[in-house]
Amino acid sequence: MPTLSRLLLTALALGFSASLIVAENKAPVWPKPKPSSHDYGKWEKTIAGFEAADKKSPPPKGAVLFVGSSTIVRWKTLDKDFPGITAVNRGFGGNQIKDSTYYAERMIFPYEPKAIFLRAGGNDINAGWPAEDVFADYKAFVSKMRTKFPGIPITFIGLSPTIKRLEQVAEGNRLNAMIAAHCRENAGLAYIDCSKMTLDAGGKVRPELLHEDKLHFSAEGYRLLAEAVRPYLPK
Numbered sequence: 108m109p110t111l112s113r114l115l116l117t118a119l120a121l122g123f124s125a126s127l128i129v130a131e132n133k134a135p136v137w138p139k140p141k142p143s144s145h146d147y148g149k150w151e152k153t154i155a156g157f158e159a160a161d162k163k164s165p166p167p168k169g170a171v172l173f174v175g176s177s178t179i180v181r182w183k184t185l186d187k188d189f190p191g192i193t194a195v196n197r198g199f200g201g202n203q204i205k206d207s208t209y210y211a212e213r214m215i216f217p218y219e220p221k222a223i224f225l226r227a228g229g230n231d232i233n234a235g236w237p238a239e240d241v242f243a244d245y246k247a248f249v250s251k252m253r254t255k256f257p258g259i260p261i262t263f264i265g266l267s268p269t270i271k272r273l274e275q276v277a278e279g280n281r282l283n284a285m286i287a288a289h290c291r292e293n294a295g296l297a298y299i300d301c302s303k304m305t306l307d308a309g310g311k312v313r314p315e316l317l318h319e320d321k322l323h324f325s326a327e328g329y330r331l332l333a334e335a336v337r338p339y340l341p342k
Contacts, residue, residue, distance in 0.1 A: 137274055139235030147209045153199045154210050161217065170195045171341065172220035174207050175227035175264075178332075181323055188333035192340055195220070203231040204244040208251050216255050222341045223252060226264035228282050233272060238281040245286055249296065262297040262339050263290065264332075267305045270312050270321035299335050 170193040173179050179198025186194060197214050199206075204227045207215065215223070225248065231241040249261055263286050266279040283302050290296040305316045305328065314321070316328035324332060 137233060137235075137272075139233075141235050141237060141240070145203070145205060147206060150199060150202060150206055150210065154213050157197060157214050166195045166218060167193055168219040169193075169221050170218060171222045171224065172197060172215065172218055173224045173226070174198060174215060175225050176200055176202050176230050177323060178226045178229075178264075182329060182332075184329060184333070188329070189337065189340060198226070201230055202227065203234065203236070204228055204241060204248055205231075208244065208248045211248075211251055211255075215252070220256075220259065222260045222262070224262045224264060224336065224339075229266050229272065229275070229279060232275050232278050232282065238278050238285060241282050242285040242289075245282075246289065249293075258295060260295055260297065260341065262299060262336075264299045264336060265301040267301040268312050269305065269317060269323075270314060272322065273312065297339055299339055301332065301335055304331055304335060 171189075172195050173182065173185065175198045177198065177200035179196060180200045182188075182196065182198070185196055195218055197218075204225070207225070207227065225245075228241050228245070231244065232238065236244075245263065252259060252261055265283045265286070268276045268279070272279075280302055283298075283300070287298040287300065290298040305312050307313050316325055316331065317323065318325050318328075
């Protein structure tokens with residue numbers, strides 16, 4: 108007859124094995140259920156920071172405005188990448204397209220830009236929003252810009268595959284395709300295809316183009332991004 112200690116060890120071993128099975132079969136991080144709401148207030152402090160900085164050192168009007176998520180935030184070499192172009196960076200990491208639309212009166216309209224470049228949508232998909240919903244948010248962004256700046260060129264910088272969000276590439280490409288088609292059909296809109304920018308000849312993501320977090324661009328990644336964007340800058 109097994110001793111009490113042996114019974115306890117066996118029970119512990121079985122419990123550990125069960126926990127491993129649960130861990131292996133837990134729900135995936137993505138896809139997530141479609142959200143039922145969105146928290147715009149989480150960015151209030153960030154937008155207030157933009158306003159405080161602008162009051163202290165007002166940016167020039169008529170610049171080229173870059174808005175969007177962390178890809179824009181971390182693009183610290185805009186001035187060097189595009190000499191002769193006055194660029195204003197108003198990206199805030201983690202945001203979704205709808206956030207830039209919501210706060211447009213405070214972080215876009217005051218600058219009276221002559222062109223807008225938008226790079227966002229990846230966080231939207233990562234949060235569980237289907238490509239169709241993100242596309243609707245993109246069109247809402249364009250519509251709001253048109254109410255203030257009817258003729259301003261608006262360029263969407265397409266999403267690129269990353270290692271961290273590899274399972275989301277197909278959905279990102281669906282969004283890219285929707286926006287690209289919309290831009291072809293509407294004057295004043297442009298789409299920059301970056302869907303293969305991070306891939307090698309075999310279709311795999313090149314890790315050297317990404318930061319160590321496997322999500323954001325490395326310096327070499329930004330060099331390629333600048334090359335892709337440069338032909339679309341206003342003359």
